Amino acid sequence: xxxxxxxxxxxxxxxxxxxxxxxxxxxxxxxxxxxxxxxxxxxxxxxxxxxxxxxxxxxxxxxxxxxxxxxxxxxxxxxxxxxxxxxxxxxxxxxxxxxxxxxxxxxxxxxxxxxxxxxxxxxxxxxxxxxxxxxxxxxxxxxxxxxxxxxxxxxxxxxxxxxxxxxxxxxxxxxxxxxxxxxxxxxxxxxxxxxxxxxxxxxxxxxxxxxxxxxxxxxxxxxxxxxxxxxxxxxxxxxxxxxxxxxxxxxxxxx
Numbered sequence: 219x220x221x222x223x224x225x226x227x228x229x230x231x232x233x234x235x236x237x238x239x240x241x242x243x244x245x246x247x248x249x250x251x252x253x254x255x256x257x258x259x260x261x262x263x264x265x266x267x268x269x270x271x272x273x274x275x276x277x278x279x280x281x282x283x284x285x286x287x288x289x290x291x292x293x294x295x296x297x298x299x300x301x302x303x304x305x306x307x308x309x310x311x312x313x314x315x316x317x318x319x320x321x322x323x324x325x326x327x328x329x330x331x332x333x334x335x336x337x338x339x340x341x342x343x344x345x346x347x348x349x350x351x352x353x354x355x356x357x358x359x360x361x362x363x364x365x366x367x368x369x370x371x372x373x374x375x376x377x378x379x380x381x382x383x384x385x386x387x388x389x390x391x392x393x394x395x396x397x398x399x400x401x402x403x404x405x406x407x408x409x410x411x412x413x414x415x416x417x418x419x420x421x422x423x424x425x426x427x428x429x430x431x432x433x434x435x436x437x438x439x440x441x442x443x444x445x446x447x448x449x450x451x452x453x454x455x456x457x458x459x460x461x462x463x464x465x466x467x468x469x470x471x472x473x
Contacts, residue, residue: 294442352403
């Protein structure tokens with residue numbers, strides 16, 4: 219009788235463990251650069267399955283996030299689209315020293331929702347024939363800054379600047395192009411890649427020799443230092459599982 223009761227109790231406890239999150243499970247608030255929306259959404263799901271912790275994600279421009287963090291926003295982890303802004307927060311003593319690392323190296327593409335409009339050399343930038351060129355605001359978004367650098371290096375900035383349609387972030391820039399408000403524009407490869415290929419439209423993969431490498435850094439913010447979910451998320455991003463997801467979306471990894 220005792221053994222039957224003990225066996226039933228064990229089954230009940232095992233069931234409760236399976237359906238209930240661990241008692242220590244926490245949620246961390248994460249500011250994420252827009253270009254990293256899809257991979258980070260997938261990483262957050264894998265993180266919760268692996269650890270029981272969860273990540274509440276907010277997506278936007280890196281520049282705006284810095285301003286919000288400086289003004290007391292409750293974010294605990296910051297995944298920027300560049301290396302400079304997390305370093306800036308470290309210098310301002312708003313981030314935990316030594317926690318910053320490069321989680322991905324971004325790839326810039328010139329993309330159009332229209333098939334055949336852009337060839338694999340991006341010749342349309344020289345030849346013209348379009349009225350609007352979309353890019354993220356270079357004052358707020360590192361991918362927009364990289365796009366301006368590309369045009370400078372090709373000697374086309376002065377010619378094409380009057381055609382600029384500026385998005386607040388890379389997601390809005392993609393929206394401008396996909397809805398036809400701009401015939402083409404510069405966005406992140408991760409936004410249009412699927413199965414290792416451009417999912418739709420046409421694109422030119424911008425050679426990295428035309429711009430400074432887009433090193434994307436993550437950092438633990440001071441507000442997350444005492445929340446176990448925050449450093450756990452950063453540690454998970456370094457895992458083989460997360461790194462495979464990052465590469466799947468067209469990013470390179472730091473050495």
